[in-house]
Amino acid sequence: MFVTVGNITLDLFISGLEKVPAFGGDEFTADNLTFCDEPLTMVLGGNGAISAYVLARLGALATPCGAIGQDQAGDIVAAWLTAAGVDMEGLRRTDEVATATTTVITDRALNRVAFHHPGASHWYAPEALPMRLVAQADVLLVSSYPLLPRWRPDGFAQILRQARRTGTITALDIGPAIGQAAQLEELRPLLPHVNYLLCNGHELAVCTGAKTLKEGVMALLEAGAQHVVVKRGAQGAVLVDRSGSHLVSPGFAVEARFTVGAGDAFNAGLLYGVDKGWTPARALRFANAVAALVVAGARGALGAPSLLQVESFLARHAQGSDR
Template sequence: MVVGDVVTDVVAVLAGGLTRGSDTPAAIRFTGGGQAANTASWLAAQGVPVTLVGAVGDDPAGRDRLAELTAAGVDCAVDRVAGCATGTVIVLAAGDERTMITERGANVRLRPGHVEATLAGTPDARHLHLSGYTLLDADSRPAGLRALAAARQRGLTTSVDAASAAPLRAVGPASFLGWVRDVDLLLVNTDEATVLAGGLDPPAQGRALIASARRVVVKRGGAGATWVDRDASVVTSPARRVAVLDVTGAGDAFAAGLLAAWLAGATPSAALHRAADLGAAAVSQIGARPAR
């Protein structure tokens, strides 16, 4: 089960640097996005049965997002909120960087009762993965906290993707780490790890964060990834060398590969390798969802 955002991405892959105050040529695509929806899509593409819990508006964009997720094999337990627009993100992508301009829309209307009811109605769920965006917004935070608590009560393993450095900095490391305390797996990229653990090297950041999470994976983009367990074991894995078109959703694809392998019993090394495969596939295309 994956809990979190569903949005429309407006992806602009810039031909060069952004020219402020004038025109910048770009290839522009309207695609499905949202950290949770992307991860669910990449899980479904691997044949993993997955239920997505989220919220969209009762509008054409919401209907389109649900239709494409269903076609991709995702079971959608997504609330359609009347009088509210589906979230939209403008993505400016250039090389190995992307900047996101976000309107979360109906995602802030995700409620604890909807999460609780979906968990109760999915007795065969084994694992709950939560998008950190749900925790980072005060309006949706109760739903994220309830998702983690209800999953633990039902004996599910849990994971959280920290989501984004700027809102992490805004809520503060202590608050966020308190919300995710004792999750089975915490995923952070290098910027997020620096916000939460300081400017240490990835193994040291992971060791600092295992006070809050049982396992930590630090995603380092083209430098690979590092897995740290509470038994102090550290596993590193290189990234795949591929031509980068668009890094949007690469971390979501990485998370899906990691979860699919780890939950199937793979070793940390094998799980990191599978995650790297999907991350490489994501950056080799425009858009955050698996190519169909």
């Protein structure tokens, strides 16, 4: 079983507008009203929710441990997760706060502004997680580090430590690098309990202060992480382990239609392969394929591929044997 710990949000995307309107008065005017060529898009958001959703679409048993409100937004999110076959035991619903939401407005020049209501993500605390799920997990993915303030750092350390005691494969995604971003000194007590440290290049630089990818990766490995995986978007990913082994897996050329959730989809694909006992090369290539298929779709994580679809995609992009 896969257990993901992270935020769960309803994401709203407004696009197809000439310019972002200005604030002004409480009446509709030429300055504060704009027409949008594209309809409002609602998709599943949140690192923990997306990874669990993608894993379920691949056919794995996955439960997201996080919280949503007892509201309409929560109903929508819960329905999406249930329809994908996600195990709902780890999901908490509360009437104390609302479901977390992110609203993103993008104009035709691709200028973007985002509004985030943390809601249940900031309410969610370690005592809300059923520890029996951690004990039963084959793989534990901890994500949304800066977005779960009641967990850092001791709550995260506790579940990672317990998971390693029972032989669970552990992964920690330190992104996103927003707000009070994850810092190496804060992470240092956690890293000896982390099999896979996941990040992108920007998150790596912010966390370690290193000027190069190599320096940042080495800092995390020296602090205790067993593997560091750096996600590089269309360029693929890099995996480095404590022995110094350095593996580069190129990405796939696809037309990017919706990039939100790509990193979480990659995490799901990678850990799916790790759980299957695949070689690092095969697991990385599979993860890149899962992320590429999510990016190429128009529905974000809600368009996550099945295992058969990923295998068909890989067969069409054969690049030699990686078994």
